[in-house]
Amino acid sequence: MNDVTSDADIAALSYEQARDELVRVVTELEQGGATLEQSIALWERGEALARRCEQWLIGAKERLDAARAAAEG
Helix, strand or coil: CCCCCCHHHHHCCCHHHHHHHHHHHHHHHHHCCCCHHHHHHHHHHHHHHHHHHHHHHHHHHHHHHHHHHHHHC
């Protein structure tokens, strides 16, 4: 298992990197071989990764909305 990194490290991830890491974390949690402490750390990392993905998606939606507004007038 990878060491849990800081939120600053997660903030530097692209959408694809964060999504792929989130999938890895979920898979590891589903396998159930981690200790309680490891599971909690994985869960916390997964939550941070999910927030990062959401930030990217919100940003993309805002950019699309701005482009549509500019195209309309």
